[in-house]
Amino acid sequence: MIALYWALVAVMVVGIVGAIVPGIPGIGLILAAVVVWGFVKGFAAVSVALPVAIAVFVVSIGVDFLATYWGAKKAGASHWGQIGAIVGFVLGFLGFLPTVPIGGPIGIIIGILLGPLLGAIVGEFLYRKDLLLAVKAGMGIVVGSVLGNLLQAIFAIATVGIFLYTTVPTATGS
Structure with missing residues (x-):
């Protein structure tokens, strides 16, 4: 039982990383680990951690979009820039960016980081025909996303901390 507990904590650590790094499951992974522990030990064991994890999951979805x-909005981007950022993310994740000749996980991470920026710039440029405004809008979208990811990381760390605080004594028999 203790091995499962620490394996779930390891999954939660991956969830913390995923809250920061796009393309890796984040807070949803933490929520899933809490639910698994609830099934194993009974949901009374996660009576504090589960509602916190659910609330943080819902808030993190909102943070993602709002950030x-x-x-x-701060950079004056249009919907074209936002659509371009999404397309750029998908292309970067799939490794279709010509600026990412590196394959494997490193290439995917680079593509995930560069894709939204390049996509936002291209989308804005197609809409406004002004490269300077397009770059400014692209940077605004990326900065907002990064700030949102950092906020999600703080939420993820807090959620895992609450889980550990409320469950370690019963999980380890202390």
Whole structure:
């Protein structure tokens, strides 16, 4: 039982990383680990951690959208820039960016980081025909996304901390 507990904590650590790094499951992974522990030990064991994890999961979805929107709005980006950022993310994740000749996980991470920026710039440029405005809008979208990811990381760390605080004594028999 203790091995399962620490394996779930390891999954939660991956969830913390995923809250920061796009393309890796984040807070949803933490929520899933809490639910698994609830099934194993009974949901009374996660009576504090589960509602916190659910609330943080819902809030993190909102943070994702609002941070990107805020960054885009502050930089004056249009919907074309936002759509371009999404397309750029998908292309970067799939490794279709010509600027990413490196394959494997490193290439995917680079593509995930560069894709939204390049996509936002291309989308804005197609809409406005002004490269300077397009770059400014692209940077705004990326800055908003990064700030949102950092906020999600703080939420993820807090959620795992609450889980550990409320479950370690019963999981380890202390």
